[in-house]
Amino acid sequence: ETGVTQTPRHLVMGMTNKKSLKCEQHLGHNAMYWYKQSAKKPLELMFVYNFKEQTENNSVPSRFSPECPNSSHLFLHLHTLQPEDSALYLCASSQDLGGRGGQETQYFGPGTRLLVL
């Protein structure tokens, strides 16, 4: 496997379910991201992990819970979601250049298409 992989590719869940999205990067990067893409909206950054530490949480509701056990794996745990949470969830990774002034390119996985009923 190369690049950034995500599983599952499609997920349908009820509002009372608990599920997890998985992301794995094979690029040797040290930063990983979760994005949400809703219809006709720009990609919204949800969470950033640098060196396994969460550095950004863009006002995401607590029903989304990220986990980064190591620099290659990232999870998004889902609990009591709402129908408006239905979207494409994208994982990305990059090589954090450290400090300020870095210009990093993020590489994306194929996404998980989530439908909340």
Place this chain on the structure above:
Amino acid sequence: DQQVKQNSPSLSVQEGRISILNCDYTNSMFDYFLWYKKYPAEGPTFLISISSIKDKNEDGRFTVFLNKSAKHLSLHIVPSQPGDSAVYFCAASDSQTGANNLFFGTGTRLTVIP
């Protein structure tokens, strides 16, 4: 308020002609700009980038132009090919305050007609 805007949701171009995709931004602190291409059922794929110290970057058929005074960038594809049909996203970041934080436009769907 959106800091990166792609005002054309779609664009159709004849094969062999030039495709020009436009992007505007509002944050003058942005200093790194990227274009991504997305096919259906796939994640965005990095295409080309440009730093604010340059006004042009070229990679094969793809050229990105940056006009800092107008806060505008564009992606030129020449010659356009049917395989270029995809959604193109513009993104920007301010490396001094948050290199990790990429701001995306809503995308432009390019259709190249054979």
